[in-house]
Amino acid sequence: MKKLLHVFVLSFMLINLFCLTSCEDFNKESWNSLSKVTYQEMLSKNHDYYYIVFYSPDCEFCEEILPVLLEYNKNESNYPVYVLNVDDVKNNDGIMADEGYQYYSPIGTENYADVVLENVPALIAVDHNKVQMLISSQTTDTPKSEIIYLLK
Numbered sequence: 044m045k046k047l048l049h050v051f052v053l054s055f056m057l058i059n060l061f062c063l064t065s066c067e068d069f070n071k072e073s074w075n076s077l078s079k080v081t082y083q084e085m086l087s088k089n090h091d092y093y094y095i096v097f098y099s100p101d102c103e104f105c106e107e108i109l110p111v112l113l114e115y116n117k118n119e120s121n122y123p124v125y126v127l128n129v130d131d132v133k134n135n136d137g138i139m140a141d142e143g144y145q146y147y148s149p150i151g152t153e154n155y156a157d158v159v160l161e162n163v164p165a166l167i168a169v170d171h172n173k174v175q176m177l178i179s180s181q182t183t184d185t186p187k188s189e190i191i192y193l194l195k
Contacts, residue, residue, distance in 0.1 A: 086154070108194075166179075
């Protein structure tokens with residue numbers, strides 16, 4: 044009986060471990076399935092109006108946005124949406140604020156370097172290569188909820 048219990052407990056632990064790692068892989072794959080943009084090219088896409096969602100693969104709030112973003116992306120009549128991984132420092136260095144950064148609003152800018160974030164998740168709406176709107180911890184206490192609301 045003890046052997047059977049040990050086998051059951053070990054099996055249960057292995058199944059849980061497999062599920063946890065599979066979910067993480069699924070989320071990374073899901074982010075990879077979305078259209079990417081880099082920091083320098085984010086205000087120069089060939090669309091009149093589009094969104095950019097800023098995320099980190101390790102951000103639990105970003106992971107809560109991911110299913111809504113994937114569902115939003117299925118509807119081709121929605122505005123295009125791009126994602127930018129802030130952890131990809133090679134392509135996106137400068138997007139995250141350094142210590143002591145003094146925030147000012149990037150609304151109306153055409154210069155990508157004017158968009159600096161303190162935290163993710165965040166979203167900007169771009170209209171004719173100008174930042175029209177920013178949802179982030181710098182502009183609201185509930186960025187995750189507001190991003191989800193916008194995408195629904």
